[in-house]
Amino acid sequence: MAPLTAVAAVLERFNEPLTLMEFEVPRAEPGALVVKIDAATVCGSDLHIWANHLGPTYTLPLPLVLGHEMVGEIVELGSGADLDSLGNSLRVGDRVVWANEACGHCYVCTIEREPRLCPARKFVGLTNAERPPHFVGAFAEYGYVFPGQQRLRVDEAVLSEWASAGSCALRTVINTVAAAGGIDFLDSVVIQGAGPLGLFSAAIVSTLNPKHLIVVGAPDDRLRVAEAWGATHTISIAEYPTAEARRDAIAAITGRGGPSVALEVSGAPGAVAEGVAMLRANGRYVLSGTLGGGPQPIDMSRVTTRGLHLTGSMSGDIDSYFKAMEFLGKFRDRFDWGLMLGNRYGLHQVTEALESMGSMREIKPVLDPRLTVRNA
Numbered sequence: 001m002a003p004l005t006a007v008a009a010v011l012e013r014f015n016e017p018l019t020l021m022e023f024e025v026p027r028a029e030p031g032a033l034v035v036k037i038d039a040a041t042v043c044g045s046d047l048h049i050w051a052n053h054l055g056p057t058y059t060l061p062l063p064l065v066l067g068h069e070m071v072g073e074i075v076e077l078g079s080g081a082d083l084d085s086l087g088n089s090l091r092v093g094d095r096v097v098w099a100n101e102a103c104g105h106c107y108v109c110t111i112e113r114e115p116r117l118c119p120a121r122k123f124v125g126l127t128n129a130e131r132p133p134h135f136v137g138a139f140a141e142y143g144y145v146f147p148g149q150q151r152l153r154v155d156e157a158v159l160s161e162w163a164s165a166g167s168c169a170l171r172t173v174i175n176t177v178a179a180a181g182g183i184d185f186l187d188s189v190v191i192q193g194a195g196p197l198g199l200f201s202a203a204i205v206s207t208l209n210p211k212h213l214i215v216v217g218a219p220d221d222r223l224r225v226a227e228a229w230g231a232t233h234t235i236s237i238a239e240y241p242t243a244e245a246r247r248d249a250i251a252a253i254t255g256r257g258g259p260s261v262a263l264e265v266s267g268a269p270g271a272v273a274e275g276v277a278m279l280r281a282n283g284r285y286v287l288s289g290t291l292g293g294g295p296q297p298i299d300m301s302r303v304t305t306r307g308l309h310l311t312g313s314m315s316g317d318i319d320s321y322f323k324a325m326e327f328l329g330k331f332r333d334r335f336d337w338g339l340m341l342g343n344r345y346g347l348h349q350v351t352e353a354l355e356s357m358g359s360m361r362e363i364k365p366v367l368d369p370r371l372t373v374r375n376a
């Protein structure tokens with residue numbers, strides 16, 4: 001029997017259209033899973049990778065199968081892979097999400113117990129695709145879950161496209177919000193950014209019932225989603241084009257000299273300086289949006305004199321995936337997760353999906369490999 005082949009959308013050259021390439025579908029080695037991608041979604045990082053804007057934080061060994069938000073349906077289990085990382089049984093046909101692979105034996109993994117910060121981490125979507133198993137990114141018909149990658153079965157209460165969006169954007173901000181410390185009814189929280197990270201942050205924070213929940217961003221359709229997901233106020237950067245105008249508008253809402261908590265999830269140049277300038281004394285600031293770009297000036301004296309607490313929060317490990325999936329399922333009636341999701345694209349349309357997200361026409365496009373047209 002000839003080996004089965006399938007296609008993946010491959011990034012061969014930065015800023016150029018992705019190419020549909022055919023690879024042999026791998027067999028599962030012991031501990032591994034072979035999955036059929038059920039849904040994938042575009043992450044803002046994919047746009048940065050496409051444009052080669054993530055250096056020097058990451059090496060990008062082209063060609064890559066782009067994408068790292070996905071849900072797969074198991075088609076083959078390697079020996080010993082019949083349980084997920086939580087001990088749930090896995091069978092052919094079950095849906096799973098899986099995490100980047102930490103080394104498991106460095107100081108950060110073992111002593112700090114922060115595998116998401118492992119310096120030797122292997123990232124889905126950032127692995128060279130020339131060598132088998134080839135299917136090492138999300139925008140493909142198949143996916144390969146390496147033996148060292150933690151994985152979780154997805155509950156049937158969670159639709160695949162929600163779980164896909166949850167597998168990067170939501171699992172990241174689960175940690176962002178937690179890093180702000182216990183947010184409660186006394187807090188006035190500002191979320192800088194109304195993209196997927198900002199909107200998921202708004203949903204999480206709204207379940208903590210803060211005094212104010214203010215989302216800053218654009219365009220207006222995103223701010224409407226923020227309101228639907230619990231923002232008490234929104235500040236349009238089109239309506240308030242300067243940092244000073246936004247700071248004044250926010251201070252007028254919160255009183256007490258500004259917000260007590262700010263989350264930077266926009267990645268916009270200047271956002272950190274703006275966040276530092278707006279926080280009240282003893283304010284907490286968590287940075288998750290800025291992953292690349294050059295150094296940014298901030299007023300350090302403000303950090304000192306106001307006793308601000310600045311924390312970075314990056315990505316998530318399998319515990320964050322678990323919390324993200326639980327959150328999506330528990331609040332499926334309170335938040336319409338579909339409001340974030342855009343059009344459905346086949347793999348031959350990945351470039352179109354990236355452009356649509358990049359131009360802010362859609363918040364999060366969905367890739368459905370079943371819609372793929374070969375030789376399109």
Ligand SMILES: [Zn+2]
Nearest residue numbers: 043045168169
């Ligand atoms: Zn991502």
Ligand SMILES: [Zn+2]
Nearest residue numbers: 103106109118
């Ligand atoms: Zn490690």
